[in-house]
Amino acid sequence: MEQNNYGADQIQILEGLEAVRKRPGMYIGTTSSRGLHHLVYEIVDNAVDEALAGYCDKIIVTINEDNSITVVDNGRGIPVGINHKAGLPAVEVVFTILHAGGKFGGGGYKVSGGLHGVGASVVNALSDWLEVKVYKDGKIYQQRYERGHVCYPLKEIGTCEKEQTGTTVTFKPDETIFTETTVYEFDVLKQRLREMAFLTKGLHIILRDLRVEEDQKPVEREFHYEGGIKEFVTYLNRSKTALYENVLYFEGKKNNVYVEVAMQHNDSYNESSFSFVNNINTPEGGTHLVGFRNALTKTFNDYARSAKLLKDSEPNLSGDDIREGLTAIVSVKIEDPQFEGQTKQKLGNSEARTAVDSIVSEQLTYYLEQNPMVAKTICEKSILAQRARDAARKARDLTRRKTALDGMALPGKLADCSDKDPKNCEIYIVEGDSAGGSAKTARSRATQAILPLRGKILNVEKARLDKIYANAEIKAMITAFGTGIHNDFDISKLRYHKIILMTDADVDGAHIATLLLTFIYRFMPELIKQGHVYLAKPPLYKLEKNKKVWYAYSDEELAAIINEVGRDQNNKIQRYKGLGEMDAEQLWETTMDPERRILMRVSMDDAEKVSIDETFSVLMGDKVEPRREFIEKNAKYVRNLDI
Numbered sequence: 001m002e003q004n005n006y007g008a009d010q011i012q013i014l015e016g017l018e019a020v021r022k023r024p025g026m027y028i029g030t031t032s033s034r035g036l037h038h039l040v041y042e043i044v045d046n047a048v049d050e051a052l053a054g055y056c057d058k059i060i061v062t063i064n065e066d067n068s069i070t071v072v073d074n075g076r077g078i079p080v081g082i083n084h085k086a087g088l089p090a091v092e093v094v095f096t097i098l099h100a101g102g103k104f105g106g107g108g109y110k111v112s113g114g115l116h117g118v119g120a121s122v123v124n125a126l127s128d129w130l131e132v133k134v135y136k137d138g139k140i141y142q143q144r145y146e147r148g149h150v151c152y153p154l155k156e157i158g159t160c161e162k163e164q165t166g167t168t169v170t171f172k173p174d175e176t177i178f179t180e181t182t183v184y185e186f187d188v189l190k191q192r193l194r195e196m197a198f199l200t201k202g203l204h205i206i207l208r209d210l211r212v213e214e215d216q217k218p219v220e221r222e223f224h225y226e227g228g229i230k231e232f233v234t235y236l237n238r239s240k241t242a243l244y245e246n247v248l249y250f251e252g253k254k255n256n257v258y259v260e261v262a263m264q265h266n267d268s269y270n271e272s273s274f275s276f277v278n279n280i281n282t283p284e285g286g287t288h289l290v291g292f293r294n295a296l297t298k299t300f301n302d303y304a305r306s307a308k309l310l311k312d313s314e315p316n317l318s319g320d321d322i323r324e325g326l327t328a329i330v331s332v333k334i335e336d337p338q339f340e341g342q343t344k345q346k347l348g349n350s351e352a353r354t355a356v357d358s359i360v361s362e363q364l365t366y367y368l369e370q371n372p373m374v375a376k377t378i379c380e381k382s383i384l385a386q387r388a389r390d391a392a393r394k395a396r397d398l399t400r401r402k403t404a405l406d407g408m409a410l411p412g413k414l415a416d417c418s419d420k421d422p423k424n425c426e427i428y429i430v431e432g433d434s435a436g437g438s439a440k441t442a443r444s445r446a447t448q449a450i451l452p453l454r455g456k457i458l459n460v461e462k463a464r465l466d467k468i469y470a471n472a473e474i475k476a477m478i479t480a481f482g483t484g485i486h487n488d489f490d491i492s493k494l495r496y497h498k499i500i501l502m503t504d505a506d507v508d509g510a511h512i513a514t515l516l517l518t519f520i521y522r523f524m525p526e527l528i529k530q531g532h533v534y535l536a537k538p539p540l541y542k543l544e545k546n547k548k549v550w551y552a553y554s555d556e557e558l559a560a561i562i563n564e565v566g567r568d569q570n571n572k573i574q575r576y577k578g579l580g581e582m583d584a585e586q587l588w589e590t591t592m593d594p595e596r597r598i599l600m601r602v603s604m605d606d607a608e609k610v611s612i613d614e615t616f617s618v619l620m621g622d623k624v625e626p627r628r629e630f631i632e633k634n635a636k637y638v639r640n641l642d643i
Contacts, residue, residue, distance in 0.1 A: 016098060017125035017148035024177055027122045032180045034605060036173055037188050039126065042119035043071045043169050044205075048196055048279055050075030051203045052333070056166070061193060062208040063184045068172035077136040077165045080154060089154045091134055095124045095145060123171055124148050126178075130171035138162045147174060186219060191611045194223045198235070199279045199331055201228030229262040229329040236327045236610070239618040239626035240266035243325070243381065244374045250363040256335060257355035261292060263328035265378055268621065269385075269464050270522060271323040272613050276331040277339075277347050283606035286340065286347030288332045291356030293319050299364045300379065307372070309379045317382045324385040330356065345606060385464070392465035411476035415440045415450045426498035427451060427480060428536070428592070431512050434580035439502070441584035442592055449496060451480050456512055460519045461620035474519065485523040491530065499527060500599065502536040502591060504578035517602065518620050521612070528604050537598040538579055538591045544572040551590050553598060 020027050028035040028042075040061065050056035056075035063069060079090035086093045098121050124130045125148040134141045140158040144151040175182045186209045197205045202224075209219040225231040230247045243265040250261045275282050275289045282289075297319040304310040304317060332352050340346040368375040410416060413436070417425050427449040430436045436452025443450055458471045465486075468474055478485055482495040501516050503509035513535060520527055527533050539551040541558045545565055552558035562571065579587065591597050604612055618626045 017096065017121060020098070020122050020125035021148065021177065024126055028126070031178050033185070033188075034607070036178050036181060037184065037192070039123045039171070039173060040069050040071070040184070040189060041192060042123050043069075043171075044193070044196065045279075046119055047071060047073035047075060047167070048200060048203070051200050052279070057202060058204045058206075060206045060208065061189065063186065063189070063211060064170075065210050066172065067182055067184055067211070068170055069184065070168065070170040072166065072168045074164075074166040077134040078132070078167050080134055080136060080141050089143075091132060091141070092143060092150065092154055094120050095130065095132060095143075096121060096148065096150060098122075120169075121148075123169075126174055127171040128174045130169065133157075133168040135160050135164050135166050135168075138164075188608075190221055191608065195232075195281070195610060196279060197223035198225050198229055198232035198329075199276055201226060229260055229331055232329050233262045233264050233327050236272060236614060237264055237266050239614075239621045239623045240268050240325075240327075241622065242266050243377050246374075248364070248367060250360055250367075252355075252359040252363070254355040254358055255351045257349075257352050258333040259288075259356050259359045260331045261328065261356070261360055263326060265381060266325050266327060268325045268461065268617065270461070270617075271320075271326050271328075272617075273323070273326065273328040273330065274610055275347075276329070277337050277352075278333055279331075281607060281610070282339075282345055282347050283609050284340075284346040287349055287353035288330050288347055288356050291353035292328070292330045292360055293323070294353075295357045295360035295364065296322055299361050299368070300382065303365070303368045303375055304379045304382075307375070307379070309376065309383070315386075317379075317386055318389070321382040321385040321389060322378070324381065332356065388464040388466045392469050395466060395469035411451070411479055413452055413476065414480050415443070417443075417445060417447050417449045419446045422495050423497050425449065425496040426500055427496040428500050428502050429453060429477065429516060430579070431503045431509065432578075432580060435502070435504075435578065435587075438579070438582060438584045438587045439592065442588035444592075448592065449480070451476060453477075453512075457515050457519065459515055459620055460522050461616065462622060468523075477519075481524070481527075483524060483527070489524055489526060491526050494527070494532065497532055498534055498599075499532055500534045500536050502538070502579065505538050505540055506577065509578070514619060518616055521604075521616060525604070528602050529606075531601055531603060533602040534599040535602060536591050537600060538576065538582075540576060542574040542576065542586070544574075545570050 024031050024035065028038045044059060044061060047056060047059045050073060051059070056073050058074050060072040061069065062072075078094055081090060082088065083090045083093045086097065088096075124145050127145075127147070129144065129146045131142065131144045138159055138161070139156050140160050141154055142157045143154045173182050186207070190207055193205045193207050197203055204222065204224045206220065206222045212218055227234075230249050233247045247262050247264045250259070252259055273289065273292075275285055275292075277286070277288065297317070300322045301310070301316045310317070332347075332355070334349060334352060336349075338348040340348045419425055424447050426447060428439055428443070428451070430439050430450060430452045433452050433454070436450060439450045439452075453473045453476070455473075457473045458468065460468055460474075480495070481499065482493045483489055483491055484493070499520075501513050503513045517533075520533055537553055539553050540555075541552040543550045543552065543558065543561055543565070550561045550565070552561055558573070565571070576582065579591070582590070589596060615630075618630050621627075
């Protein structure tokens with residue numbers, strides 16, 4: 001029998017890029033579609049860093065027919081001279097050695113987004129092949145790598161105009177690593193590249209998709225915003241009505257931190273503030289956002305007091321009141337950003353807070369004094385918000401689930417489950433009493449709770465807090481979930497680990513599901529983040545033949561079943577219009593039995609927070625135009641529409 005030796009030589013050292021191929025998730029977060037798109041951002045980030053340094057004004061990203069990606073920039077071109085420490089050309093060092101880049105010593109770049117120096121080499125390690133061309137000093141240099149290994153030393157392949165400089169990188173992601181998908185989505189890239197163009201004013205970013213039919217032209221979008229983040233705010237507010245005409249814009253430099261802030265209030269009730277550091281989104285905020293909020297609260301309160309809009313006896317406006325309906329972008333550029341957490345999602349530099357605070361306080365004070373009408377409009381909205389918040393607090397105190405002694409019971413319509421361990425429990429939110437009745441009969445009483453809702457719930461996108469608390473259907477959901485909402489939200493009190501939205505498979509059902517998702521996203525986003533929210537997928541057809549039954553969830557599935565069992569007179573096909581048409585047994589078999597049902601988990605990625613926010617305000621906001629555009633653009637993707 002062989003001895004199982006565990007000696008010093010058993011400890012493996014993963015050399016360089018091998019480590020990345022072994023544990024890709026450590027470097028790009030995930031190997032799903034999100035990680036696949038992340039590869040592009042890493043390369044584009046490097047080109048944007050050139051733009052921030054003032055050497056590049058055009059980046060072209062092309063999705064090639066084979067789902068490889070080409071990124072062209074007109075920056076200085078990656079250096080091709082020999083790096084003495086490694087004894088290799090600098091370009092080869094950048095693509096083959098981890099933690100190498102021009103961003104550490106402070107000499108090459110003042111500020112940069114790609115910080116860890118792993119960007120280009122990680123992309124190389126996770127690609128089937130990667131080719132880089134550098135245009136520099138009138139010569140063109142090229143090198144190719146396969147799965148991270150150098151194919152040949154850097155060689156000169158031709159000449160170019162002396163003025164022509166820049167880098168072209170083409171890579172093909174490795175399908176043995178990205179096993180889920182290697183197909184790039186145009187819309188995902190479009191969102192992120194648009195964001196980058198907004199944050200770097202004057203930069204042209206072009207996105208091309210060559211994956212089209214033979215006779216069609218390639219799809220192309222160009223992003224170029226001279227106004228930078230001012231235009232970003234206008235873009236985010238396009239589906240809302242702005243309270244005043246101009247976007248407020250403040251910029252300045254303090255303690256080596258360059259600060260840009262753009263903001264405008266609209267008539268909605270939600271705040272949409274997004275923060276960036278060196279063009280990288282920080283979904284969890286950080287010191288720069290804290291500084292901005294402090295400045296806002298302090299300046300507006302001082303103004304409201306001095307202009308006598310707030311009486312001496314009235315309390316100060318809270319930050320939430322002032323930020324009701326605010327769209328703001330806070331972008332800082334900083335030499336050495338310190339992020340909290342692994343994922344670069346929260347800025348930790350203390351100097352960013354003081355810099356943003358002092359620049360915004362000073363410039364906003366001047367602005368309010370010079371524009372008393374705008375100042376008055378914002379203060380009035382904030383005072384209304386304060387009153388509504390008071391009313392909401394009173395209403396909330398009534399809806400809070402009290403202890404058993406107080407006897408604040410669960411909603412009457414809720415059929416609760418008997419198991420008390422939230423991990424095992426799930427709650428079905430069902431539209432209408434008829435489907436609710438079938439679901440109550442069908443359910444497994446131990447672990448499945450049913451909450452039927454009457455009609456369509458309130459659209460929270462268009463309502464203030466006090467109105468939301470007064471709505472019976474929403475009240476029932478808040479009480480049933482047990483977590484509380486907004487600032488009182490506490491996930492540890494969640495009573496069901498699966499919240500399943502079960503609506504009809506028609507247009508109305510989709511509308512109700514969207515209303516419910518809007519409510520959960522705006523008031524309990526953590527439930528979605530932690531993966532507790534699901535959509536049930538009821539079948540569309542039932543096929544009966546010779547006493548045997550099949551269910552199909554799409555037209556394609558029905559066609560496949562018919563092909564299998566054969567087409568003849570004995571086929572009985574039923575098209576379900578709604579859940580109410582199924583008896584309890586059918587509902588259990590198709591939509592509620594954990595062994596057989598199909599559930600779709602609702603997920604959200606912090607990086608896409610801007611686009612999720614935008615989608616909800618387009619779909620559920622007041623303005624019709626943006627919604628019409630959205631429908632026209634996306635109508636071709638609709639399935640199973642009942643007309």
